[in-house]
Structures are given as C-alpha cells and as structure tokens.
Amino acid sequence: MTATLTPSRAAARPARGGFAQLLHAEWTKFRTVRGWVASSVGAVLVICLVGLLATAAGNQSGPEGTSALPVGPGGQAVNDSFYFVHQPLQGDGTITVSVSSLTGVVATDPKSSRPGLAPWAKAGIIVKDGLDQGSAYAAMMLTGAHGVRMQYDYTHDIAGAAGRATREQPVWLRLQRSGDTVTGYQSTDGTKWTEVGSARLSGLSATAQVGLFVASPSVEEKTGTGTGFAPAVATGAFDQVDLGGRWSAGSWQQRQVSDGAGTSGSYSQTTKGQAVATGSGFTVTGAGDIAPVVGGPATSGVRTIENFLVGAFAGLIIMVVVGAGYITVEYRRGLIGVTLAASPRRGRVLVAKALVVGSIAFVVGLVSAAVMVPFGGQRSESNGFPVLTVPSGTELRVVVGTGLLLAVASVLALAVGTILRRSAVAITVVVVGMVLPYLLATASVLPDGASEWLLRVTPAAGFAIQQSVARYEQVVTVYAPGSGYFPLAPWSGFAVLCAYAAVAFAVAVVLLRRRDV
Amino acid sequence: MRRAGHAEWTKLRTEAGNGWLVLGVVALTVAVGAAVAMTSRCDAVGCGEDPARLSLTGVMVGQVVVAIVAVLMVGNEYSSGMMKTTLAAMPRRLTVLGAKVCVLTAVMLVAGTVAVLASLLTGRIVQPDRGFTEAHGYGALSLADGPTLRAAVGSVLYLVLIGLLSLGIAMVVRSSATAIGIVLALLFIFPILAQVVADPDWQRHLQQISPMTAGLAVQSTIDLGKLPIGPWKGLGVLALWAAGALTAGGWLLRARDA
Numbered sequence: 033m034t035a036t037l038t039p040s041r042a043a044a045r046p047a048r049g050g051f052a053q054l055l056h057a058e059w060t061k062f063r064t065v066r067g068w069v070a071s072s073v074g075a076v077l078v079i080c081l082v083g084l085l086a087t088a089a090g091n092q093s094g095p096e097g098t099s100a101l102p103v104g105p106g107g108q109a110v111n112d113s114f115y116f117v118h119q120p121l122q123g124d125g126t127i128t129v130s131v132s133s134l135t136g137v138v139a140t141d142p143k144s145s146r147p148g149l150a151p152w153a154k155a156g157i158i159v160k161d162g163l164d165q166g167s168a169y170a171a172m173m174l175t176g177a178h179g180v181r182m183q184y185d186y187t188h189d190i191a192g193a194a195g196r197a198t199r200e201q202p203v204w205l206r207l208q209r210s211g212d213t214v215t216g217y218q219s220t221d222g223t224k225w226t227e228v229g230s231a232r233l234s235g236l237s238a239t240a241q242v243g244l245f246v247a248s249p250s251v252e253e254k255t256g257t258g259t260g261f262a263p264a265v266a267t268g269a270f271d272q273v274d275l276g277g278r279w280s281a282g283s284w285q286q287r288q289v290s291d292g293a294g295t296s297g298s299y300s301q302t303t304k305g306q307a308v309a310t311g312s313g314f315t316v317t318g319a320g321d322i323a324p325v326v327g328g329p330a331t332s333g334v335r336t337i338e339n340f341l342v343g344a345f346a347g348l349i350i351m352v353v354v355g356a357g358y359i360t361v362e363y364r365r366g367l368i369g370v371t372l373a374a375s376p377r378r379g380r381v382l383v384a385k386a387l388v389v390g391s392i393a394f395v396v397g398l399v400s401a402a403v404m405v406p407f408g409g410q411r412s413e414s415n416g417f418p419v420l421t422v423p424s425g426t427e428l429r430v431v432v433g434t435g436l437l438l439a440v441a442s443v444l445a446l447a448v449g450t451i452l453r454r455s456a457v458a459i460t461v462v463v464v465g466m467v468l469p470y471l472l473a474t475a476s477v478l479p480d481g482a483s484e485w486l487l488r489v490t491p492a493a494g495f496a497i498q499q500s501v502a503r504y505e506q507v508v509t510v511y512a513p514g515s516g517y518f519p520l521a522p523w524s525g526f527a528v529l530c531a532y533a534a535v536a537f538a539v540a541v542v543l544l545r546r547r548d549v
Numbered sequence: 550m551r552r553a554g555h556a557e558w559t560k561l562r563t564e565a566g567n568g569w570l571v572l573g574v575v576a577l578t579v580a581v582g583a584a585v586a587m588t589s590r591c592d593a594v595g596c597g598e599d600p601a602r603l604s605l606t607g608v609m610v611g612q613v614v615v616a617i618v619a620v621l622m623v624g625n626e627y628s629s630g631m632m633k634t635t636l637a638a639m640p641r642r643l644t645v646l647g648a649k650v651c652v653l654t655a656v657m658l659v660a661g662t663v664a665v666l667a668s669l670l671t672g673r674i675v676q677p678d679r680g681f682t683e684a685h686g687y688g689a690l691s692l693a694d695g696p697t698l699r700a701a702v703g704s705v706l707y708l709v710l711i712g713l714l715s716l717g718i719a720m721v722v723r724s725s726a727t728a729i730g731i732v733l734a735l736l737f738i739f740p741i742l743a744q745v746v747a748d749p750d751w752q753r754h755l756q757q758i759s760p761m762t763a764g765l766a767v768q769s770t771i772d773l774g775k776l777p778i779g780p781w782k783g784l785g786v787l788a789l790w791a792a793g794a795l796t797a798g799g800w801l802l803r804a805r806d807a
C-alpha cells in the first residue's frame with residue numbers, strides 16, 4: 033500500500049526572498065493593527081495642530097511691529113541698514129579713503145547715553161549693486177574691535193590687519209571694481225597696498241552705487257538677570273576720498289538705507305544718522321548692520337521655521353509609543369514565539385521591524401514638516417510676525433531632518449522595548465532621554481555650560497537637525513540653546529542620536545538572540 | 550474599603566520591579582537635584598537664582614518614575630486580565646479605584662518625602678560653596694524658613710498629584726503604553742509650546758494651564774511676582790487636572806465592561 037505524501041504549500045515555497053517575506057510579514061502586522069495606523073495618521077495631525085497653536089498668537093505691536101526682513105543673494109534673511117554717502121560708478125573704477133577715527137555712543141535709556149563702541153561697528157567703503165535692501169555688495173571696513181575686514185554678500189567675512197585708527201595713524205582702505213570682481217586693499221600710509229581679499233558678485237549691474245558707509249549694531253549689555261541689547265550709533269571720520277573711473281561728476285548723495293533698522297540696531301531718541309562734509313572728506317554717523325539675521329533676544333518678534341515644527345515633540349512621543357509597542361505587544365501576547373519560530377534568524381526580525389516602523393515614522397515627520405513649514409510661514413506673516421528666510425538647502429534639511437528624527441526615535445524605542453520588554457518603561461526612557469534634556473536646556477533652569485553639555489551628550493542632541501538659524505562670527509547675539517542654537521552642528525547632533533540608536537539596537541539584537549523567548 | 554486597600558497594597562508590593570521603581574523615584578530625584586546644585590552658582594548679590602528650586606530640580610525627573618508606577622498599577626491589570634478577577638472580587642468599582650488612589654498616595658507621600666528631604670539636605674551642604682552665601686543674600690536652606698517649607702511640602706504633594714493624574718489617565722485608556730505617552734505629552738508639550746509662542750499673554754496662559762509649569766510654581770521661593778501663577782494656585786491647577794482624570798477614569802470604570 034503506498035501513500036503519496038503531498039508536501040504542504042508552505043514547505044513547497046522556495047526559501048529565496050526570505051527577507052522580503054519577513055518584511056512583508058512585519059508590514060502586515062503593522063498595517064492590521066488599527067491603533068498603530070490611527071496613531072501614525074494622528075501623529076501628522078497632532079504635529080500640524082500643535083504647530084498651528086504655536087503660530088496662532090497675533091503680534092500685539094500690529095502689522096507694522098516688525099516689517100518683513102530683506103533677503104540677501106544667498107537666500108537668507110539679512111539686515112541691510114546703514115548710513116550711506118554714495119554716487120553711481122559706471123563700469124570699472126576704484127575708491128580710496130583714509131579712516132582717521134571710529135567712535136560710538138550707546139543709549140543707556142531713552143533720554144541719556146554714554147560713549148561706547150560696538151565690537152562690530154563698521155566704517156568703510158562699499159560697492160553695492162543698488163540701493164535696495166538685500167542687494168549684492170562688497171565692502172572694506174574698519175570695525176570697532178576686530179580690525180580691518182573685507183565683507184561681501186552678508187555672510188562672507190575676511191580678516192585684514194588688526195588695530196584701530198587715529199588721526200596720526202589712519203587706516204587706508206581701497207576697493208577696486210573690475211567686471212564682476214571687487215578686490216579690497218588696505219594700507220597704513222596710502223602708498224604701499226596689501227590685498228585683503230576679492231569677491232565675485234555675479235550679475236553686479238554696470239552702474240553700481242559706491243561710497244562711504246557707517247553702521248553700528250546694538251551693544252550687548254550683561255545684567256544680573258540676562259543679556260540685553262542697547263541701541264548704539266557709530267561715527268567715522270573719512271579723509272582723502274579719491275576716485276578713479278567714470279563717476280558722475282562728483283556729486284555725493286546721502287541717505288539712510290532702510291527706514292527701520294531691522295533686527296540689528298536702531299537710532300535712539302537722541303541720535304540720528306547724518307553725514308557732514310569736512311575739508312577733504314566726511315564725518316558719517318550711522319546705526320544698523322550689514323549682516324545676516326541671527327536668532328536671539330534681538331529677533332524676538334521674528335519666527336524661525338523650526339518654530340512651526342514644535343509639534344514634532346508631540347509627534348515624536350506618539351511614534352515612540354508606536355515603536356516600543358511594535359515589539360512589546362508581541363511579548364505580551366506571546367506572538368513573539370510564533371514570529372521567532374517562523375523566522376529563526378532573530379536579528380533579521382528586528383531589522384525588518386526597524387525598517388517598517390522607521391519608514392512609517394519618517395513619512396509621518398516628512399509629510400507634516402512639508403506641510404507646516406510653508407503653511408506656518410504664511411500664517412505667521414499674516415499675524416504680523418515676519419519669518420526668518422533661510423536658503424532652500426537649509427529648509428530641505430530641516431524638513432527631511434524632521435522625518436529622520438522621528439524615524440531614529442522610533443527605532444530607538446523599538447530597540448529599548450526589545451531590551452526591557454515592558455512598554456511603559458521603554459517609552460519613558462526614550463521620551464525622557466530625548467525631550468527632558470531639551471526642556472531643561474532651553475528653559476534657562478540650568479547655567480549655560482550645563483545646558484550645552486546636556487545637548488551634546490544626551491539623545492536630545494538630535495534636535496539640532498531642526499536648527500535653521502546659523503552662527504556667524506561677525507554677528508553678536510546670545511548663541512545659546514534658549515535662543516535656538518544647539519552646541520553641535522545639525523548633522524553632528526543628529527549623529528549623536530543615531531549613535532544611541534545604533535548601540536541600543538546592537539544590544540537588542542544580542543539579547544534577542546541569547547534569550548529564550 | 551480596608552480590605553480593598555490591603556489587596557491593592559499586596560498587588561503593588563508583590564509586582565516585580567515596583568520596589569525598584571519606587572527606589573528610582575528617590576534616587577533620580579536626589580541625583581539630578583545634586584547634579585544641578587553642584588553645577589549652578591551665584592556670583593553676586595541679585596543673581597536671581599532660587600536655591601530651593603535648584604535643589605529640587607530632580608523632581609522633574611522623579612515625576613516620570615512616579616507616572617510609570619501609577620500607570621502600571623492599572624495597565625498591568627488590564628494587560629494580564631487580572632482586572633476581571635479584581636472586579637469580580639470587588640464588584641463596587643469605585644471602591645477599587647479609591648483603594649488604588651489611597652495606596653498610591655501613601656506610597657508616593659513616603660517616597661516623595663524622602664526624596665525631597667534628601668534633595669534639600671544635599672542643597673544645604675553643597676550650595677554655600679557655590680556662592681549661595683550670606684554675603685550674596687542667601688541663608689542655608691532650612692525647613693524653618695516659610696517659603697522653603699512650602700517648596701518642600703508642595704514638591705511632595707506635586708509628586709503625589711502627578712501619580713494620581715497618571716492613574717486617572719491609565720484608567721481612561723486602559724493601556725500602559727498609551728497612558729504613559731499621554732502623561733509625558735501633557736507634562737512636556739505645554740512648556741515647549743510656551744517657549745515658542747511669541748505673544749507674552751498666550752505664553753502666560755499656556756504656563757498657567759500646564760500641569761508641570763503651574764504645579765512646579767510651588768517650588769519657588771524668590772521673585773514670586775514673576776511667576777505665571779501663584780505657588781499654591783499652581784499646585785491647585787495640577788490638582789484640577791488630577792481630579793479631572795480620576796473623575797473620567799472612575800466614570801468609565803463604572804460605565805464600561807471590564
């Protein structure tokens with residue numbers, strides 16, 4: 033008697049594509065649990081709702097409280113306000129000048145003032161595309177405390193010789209335009225010249241506005257309770273103005289570029305911008321700055337794009353709950369036994385889970401950030417808060433980074449959940465590790481040193497990837513977590529979070545292999 | 550009620566890990582408080598630092614462990630099916646909730662008192678070396694000082710109320726994972742949101758309704774005028790949150806099938 037054994041269909045199926053099958057199995061588990069799908073969709077809504085709440089308030093000082101900030105050639109918001117004595121230059125040419133003094137006045141309260149000079153007060157010469165704010169420029173200048181500088185297009189800063197100017201020992205500056213290139217020189221005697229740097233300003237119009245300028249950002253005032261900024265003006269004395277090239281018959285015009293002084297500084301009640309002709313030059317008084325806008329106390333009426341993404345904290349908590357639950361539920365229901373019997377290579381099970389939950393969290397973050405950044409900006413501006421424009425590359429990094437942040441957080445939660453096998457503890461460990469350090473560091477509970485340390489060594493460092501404001505040596509502000517500045521660069525901060533996730537994941541794989549189910 | 554309380558106490562006492570968690574409340578609160586006390590300093594008169602509040606910063610970390618204990622008291626019963634047995638043995642459901650509230654309150658009163666006293670003692674020892682001296686206008690931390698006593702008592706009550714809030718939320722959602730997620734979001738999202746909102750009025754209102762920010766106002770001993778809400782009033786806001794969560798949890802416990 034013979035019986036034919038028919039192999040079952042499962043056994044007949046070829047073993048290839050094992051990982052794809054595993055991935056499909058894990059995806060099916062996720063897809064069919066209503067709570068997880070609802071949570072993921074809910075996370076998108078929560079991120080957007082919290083973001084909307086953050087932009088709901090209107091500016092009490094009205095629409096004209098802070099006007100929209102000009103945008104420079106690099107695509108970022110800039111301050112472009114200074115006192116300008118100028119005339120048009122057609123085609124190529126040079127301007128040479130000697131600066132014999134740079135002094136300043138700081139307003140201590142609305143009615144009185146004291147002598148004082150901002151470290152980055154500027155007096156010098158500038159070649160500028162036009163009189164519009166945010167237009168391309170190159171400038172040679174003497175600064176309050178940082179010597180001679182060549183700066184161009186707002187973000188570029190080249191150091192020249194250090195030192196100050198006196199009547200006996202003036203500082204000589206020269207700018208030479210030739211085509212799109214502007215070259216800056218300095219000299220101590222007006223005969224021997226040293227090149228400081230050169231700038232290519234692509235598309236610089238044939239007729240540029242060239243002349244003398246003075247600007248002074250507000251001055252940092254440290255008090256017992258924090259850092260404030262007081263309005264300041266600077267006065268520069270220019271002599272021996274010498275022009276070469278096709279100039280418009282030597283008639284100088286003067287004006288304050290921009291009515292408001294942006295976020296960089298302004299005139300106090302007792303000061304104003306002016307230029308007075310002296311024997312062979314001018315004495316020019318001005319306030320403001322020609323520099324990129326940075327975060328900090330001075331920009332309290334301005335919103336940054338990461339402000340619209342504050343809901344990511346709530347979304348992160350939801351995705352951490354989902355990520356941890358994705359494995360702990362299997363332990364609770366005993367499903368893990370079946371899963372591991374079906375797929376005995378346990379490391380691969382965890383990799384498949386990480387891929388599924390990480391991808392979903394990534395999409396959640398990406399979609400909500402892609403909605404909130406433009407929408408929040410629009411809402412904010414209609415409420416009277418200008419938005420700090422950033423280059424499109426930075427904006428892309430912030431949006432994609434929000435997705436990555438949620439993805440890595442959910443994988444970290446999955447790994448910690450595997451290690452602890454208890455959802456409540458795993459969720460708390462991850463959320464407290466990521467969110468509480470951020471909260472402590474930005475709420476000014478701790479001294480600055482401790483805050484920065486927290487944001488370097490805890491998983492909260494990962495939030496750096498959402499930072500859109502940049503640091504500039506040539507702009508003074510409070511570069512602290514409280515004003516949106518993380519101690520680590522965006523990708524390095526994110527790498528710290530990734531390192532935590534990688535270590536937790538490795539431990540989880542080892543434990544999963546070693547332990548009985 | 551006494552027997553219900555005894556039953557809850559037995560469950561809490563014998564559940565593996567709960568002892569460690571309660572120890573964790575004390576250890577984390579004291580350790581974080583000590584770390585903050587050792588890093589903060591006061592360099593001059595009018596430095597604006599609040600020594601009592603600084604030494605009690607650890608409560609911000611200890612509270613999450615309190616939340617875990619409270620959430621697990623309910624979540625574990627639902628996930629293991631124990632809840633059916635509990636309700637079969639004690640059909641008066643509000644008695645079950647009341648027993649849980651009493652046991653949790655008693656345990657957290659003890660753990661909180663130990664944690665808060667140890668934190669203040671650490672502050673008292675460490676802070677004089679960090680510039681909190683008579684010369685800068687600070688006496689050593691002492692419970693004889695009215696505001697410091699209020700901060701101490703208030704911090705213990707704060708921990709208890711966080712536990713009750715978490716218990717109530719866990720009763721509503723019946724899952725430890727979801728409950729702890731909601732508790733952490735309630736605690737942390739308000740203060741983060743308040744930092745971003747540019748309008749000072751909105752900021753103040755957000756801080757006034759935030760369970761954590763308002764509740765921790767009770768720890769302040771200086772510059773009370775600058776607080777978004779008065780110390781006891783702030784703790785009252787947290788008490789309202791806890792009462793709301795417990796009411797919702799109790800109502801659903803009665804109304805729902807287990």
